[in-house]
Amino acid sequence: MMIACMTMRVNMLINKKKMSSGKSTGVFRKSSEDYELEIEFVYYWEDGDYYTPPSSDLEIDKVRLNDMDITDFYYDYLVDIFETDVLEYAQENQYE
Secondary structure (H helix, E strand, O other): OHHHHHHHHHHHHHOOOOOOOOEEEEEEEEEOOOEEEEEEEEEEOOOOOOOOOOEOOOOEEEEEOOEEEEEHHHHHHHHHHHHHHHHHHHHHHHOO
């Protein structure tokens, strides 16, 4: 019985999938005839494994409105409006 438990544990360790992780950068764009908003981001992710759940992190580097830097304004007033859209865009394009 002891040998069977040890063998099962060794097999679990051998078959354990390594976590894959990555980093991607991109630009989320929202535009109309009157404005162009560009949000530069870095997206980090780890796929997880049997013991660790997947995780991700989104960093906003720069935000421009019609080529004017509004990064501070974005964090003060707009982050709640665009954060979900930028995160979904980053997740959909993480391997490109």
